[in-house]
Amino acid sequence: MHFIEVEHLNKSFTVRKKREKGHFLREKTVIHALQDVSFSIDKGELVGYIGPNGAGKSTSVKILSGILTPDSGCANVGGFTPWKDRKNHVQHIGVVFGQRMQLWWDVPILDSYQLLRDIYKVERNAFEKRLEELADALDLTSLLHTPLRLMSLGQRMRAELCGSLLHSPKLLFLDEPTIGLDAVSKLKLREFLQKENKEKGTTILLTTHDMEDIAALCSRVMVLGHGKKLYDGHLPELLARYDTQRTINVRYDADPDFSALPDSCSLQKDGDNYIITYAPETIPTAEMLALLQKAGSMQEMTAQSQNIDHLIARMYKEMDL
Amino acid sequence: MRKYLSTFLMRWKMEIQYRGAALGGIVCQMVFGLILIALYRALYLGSPQAMPLSSICTYVWLQQAFFRMLLSSDNDLMDKIRTGGIAYELCRPVNLYGYYYARIGAMKLMGSLLRAVPMLLFASLLPAGWGIAAPASLPALLCALMGLGLGLLCMCALENITMGISMRTIDFRGFQALLNLLMTTFSGNILPLTLFPESWQQVVQLLPYAQLLDAPIRLYTGETPLSAAGSTFLIQLIWLGIFLAIGIHLWQKNTRKMIVQGG
Numbered sequence: 001m002h003f004i005e006v007e008h009l010n011k012s013f014t015v016r017k018k019r020e021k022g023h024f025l026r027e028k029t030v031i032h033a034l035q036d037v038s039f040s041i042d043k044g045e046l047v048g049y050i051g052p053n054g055a056g057k058s059t060s061v062k063i064l065s066g067i068l069t070p071d072s073g074c075a076n077v078g079g080f081t082p083w084k085d086r087k088n089h090v091q092h093i094g095v096v097f098g099q100r101m102q103l104w105w106d107v108p109i110l111d112s113y114q115l116l117r118d119i120y121k122v123e124r125n126a127f128e129k130r131l132e133e134l135a136d137a138l139d140l141t142s143l144l145h146t147p148l149r150l151m152s153l154g155q156r157m158r159a160e161l162c163g164s165l166l167h168s169p170k171l172l173f174l175d176e177p178t179i180g181l182d183a184v185s186k187l188k189l190r191e192f193l194q195k196e197n198k199e200k201g202t203t204i205l206l207t208t209h210d211m212e213d214i215a216a217l218c219s220r221v222m223v224l225g226h227g228k229k230l231y232d233g234h235l236p237e238l239l240a241r242y243d244t245q246r247t248i249n250v251r252y253d254a255d256p257d258f259s260a261l262p263d264s265c266s267l268q269k270d271g272d273n274y275i276i277t278y279a280p281e282t283i284p285t286a287e288m289l290a291l292l293q294k295a296g297s298m299q300e301m302t303a304q305s306q307n308i309d310h311l312i313a314r315m316y317k318e319m320d321l
Numbered sequence: 322m323r324k325y326l327s328t329f330l331m332r333w334k335m336e337i338q339y340r341g342a343a344l345g346g347i348v349c350q351m352v353f354g355l356i357l358i359a360l361y362r363a364l365y366l367g368s369p370q371a372m373p374l375s376s377i378c379t380y381v382w383l384q385q386a387f388f389r390m391l392l393s394s395d396n397d398l399m400d401k402i403r404t405g406g407i408a409y410e411l412c413r414p415v416n417l418y419g420y421y422y423a424r425i426g427a428m429k430l431m432g433s434l435l436r437a438v439p440m441l442l443f444a445s446l447l448p449a450g451w452g453i454a455a456p457a458s459l460p461a462l463l464c465a466l467m468g469l470g471l472g473l474l475c476m477c478a479l480e481n482i483t484m485g486i487s488m489r490t491i492d493f494r495g496f497q498a499l500l501n502l503l504m505t506t507f508s509g510n511i512l513p514l515t516l517f518p519e520s521w522q523q524v525v526q527l528l529p530y531a532q533l534l535d536a537p538i539r540l541y542t543g544e545t546p547l548s549a550a551g552s553t554f555l556i557q558l559i560w561l562g563i564f565l566a567i568g569i570h571l572w573q574k575n576t577r578k579m580i581v582q583g584g
Contacts, residue, residue, distance in 0.1 A: 013580060013582065062408065062581060065411075065412050066411060066412065067408050067411045067412065067579070067581055068579070068580065068581065069577055069578070083577075086411070086576070087414050087415070087416070088414070090411075090412050090413060090414050091414040093412070095409070095412045097408060097409065100404075100405065100406050100408060100409060101406060101409070102406075102409040104331065104335060105397075106335045106338045106339070107331070107334050107335055107338060111331060111334055112331075114327070115327050115328060115331045118323050118324045118326075118327035119324045119327070119328075119413050119414065119415055120413075120414060121323075121324070147338070
């Protein structure tokens with residue numbers, strides 16, 4: 001029995017659009033946000049959930065957190081069907097929607113936290129301890145008495161995250177939690193999530209467009225596109241499929257002679273730099289280097305692997321998303 | 322129960338964040354009260370009405386003091402519905418109807434108490450014929466308070482229905498405007514219900530809008546004798562029951578059918 005089991009989930013929305021001509025009539029279009037999505041997640045897993053905008057990621061998170069009712073299919077999260085047993089289900093989960101606000105805008109965040117404490121029936125001592133721990137990890141100690149409206153975007157994001165973790169949820173849904181965070185906060189947040197996952201065994205489902213987040217945190221990724229699940233497995237394996245090209249930057253003392261280079265590699269000139277892109281499958285790296293050395297007297301050389309964002313962009317393109 | 326109480330207190334904390342606005346509201350309501358009373362004094366000079374002027378003054382001051390209870394104005398909640406922020410509320414282990422009820426109740430009660438206390442003090446210092454008169458008797462005052470409490474419960478339930486409807490219409494302003502118009506007219510805020518034609522009063526007094534302030538004020542001034550207090554409470558309870566039933570049903574249906582789009 002897995003912790004989360006999802007089977008054949010379907011959800012569609014009706015979107016009404018204004019017609020190009022006229023002002024009164026509308027066109028109806030049905031958008032299939034999820035089509036026959038099935039997966040399972042075990043306790044203590046940290047799973048990345050990726051896909052282009054509008055792929056259905058948020059929709060699935062909303063269904064799993066009991067906000068939306070799917071058209072068909074079933075799900076079991078920790079023994080509950082989220083949309084049928086909402087109140088019992090949500091007691092044990094934490095949700096962060098990076099785009100929305102849960103804390104009260106006008107009052108100090110500590111007051112919001114105390115309200116959450118009562119809502120989730122967290123015992124006072126446990127709450128104090130947990131808040132101290134969270135405030136420390138998320139750098140919030142000096143902000144507890146500041147109203148949310150006076151905070152910067154990054155501070156607000158951290159405050160929101162703290163609010164979702166106060167009741168020590170067994171399962172955490174993070175929908176773009178690193179929006180608006182600076183580098184330091186981002187690293188800190190990742191470190192914190194890793195700790196939560198390792199020490200507390202919190203199961204985490206992370207949705208984000210920041211591939212660095214995924215690479216740093218998740219061993220397993222699920223790719224969603226047009227409402228369908230396209231990949232479920234390890235991130236390195238997924239990347240290896242699309243990581244078929246290497247790039248080398250070289251600079252020569254004098255104009256080099258590239259006539260010996262095979263046609264399969266591409267050559268670009270950027271000032272004094274030459275950028276050579278090739279596929280190690282057709283021409284092995286050792287051979288490539290030998291050819292480049294023959295071309296002239298080399299001044300400097302750097303090799304680059306493909307940026308993860310480029311790989312994902314290529315994957316989306318090839319999957320026709 | 323504790324969670325709903327905490328929600329209630331939280332809304333109150335939010336209310337006192339903006340003390341300047343409350344002060345502005347108080348001054349505005351005081352000036353409004355004075356202008357209305359000046360108007361009625363002019364009217365009485367021309368043609369005296371059945372109700373004594375001092376009762377009218379009391380009526381006007383109590384209406385002004387508890388004005389905040391009348392209007393449906395928790396824009397915070399409405400915004401949550403419009404922008405989808407309500408998604409977060411659905412992730413809470415609370416009954417949404419109860420949660421919203423607590424918030425609406427806090428806004429109405431705390432918001433108006435904050436204003437009512439200084440206003441009633443001010444009104445009691447005014448000379449007779451301008452200010453507020455003492456209640457008919459101590460039991461009358463207690464009955465009026467009880468009536469005010471029931472009326473408030475009734476109004477919160479009514480507003481929670483508006484909230485439920487705006488979850489379907491998304492934009493709440495039309496419905497809110499309609500409700501506010503009915504409210505200010507039939508609650509006696511624009512013209513005391515006691516000055517409505519006799520035949521109208523028979524009907525208007527039974528409407529839910531009259532239950533919030535008009536019914537308790539009549540108990541306060543003694544226009545409704547103590548012996549009839551029971552039937553006033555009964556009418557209030559009937560409306561409360563009807564509104565609760567409709568509201569809870571509506572929210573249950575909404576929770577199942579709701580769609581929060583984007584992000």
